[in-house]
Amino acid sequence: MMADSFVCVILVLLLSYSLSFFESVPDEVRIIGYVCIFILYDPLLTSLFGGTIGHMMLGLRVRR
Numbered sequence: 751m752m753a754d755s756f757v758c759v760i761l762v763l764l765l766s767y768s769l770s771f772f773e774s775v776p777d778e779v780r781i782i783g784y785v786c787i788f789i790l791y792d793p794l795l796t797s798l799f800g801g802t803i804g805h806m807m808l809g810l811r812v813r814r
Contacts, residue, residue, distance in 0.1 A: 752804070
């Protein structure tokens with residue numbers, strides 16, 4: 751869903767912005783951060799809230 755992609759892009763921008771305050775951040779840390787955003791976004795939100803933002807906008811909900 752487009753809303754989920756938009757949220758992931760916002761999270762990547764926030765991570766980039768927050769890492770810019772540090773003098774030198776290894777590329778590995780940046781890569782791990784970006785990959786974690788895309789890998790953990792769906793399972794984390796689904797397990798905590800029953801769906802991602804895109805799911806909620808469409809009225810979908812994951813039940814037990």
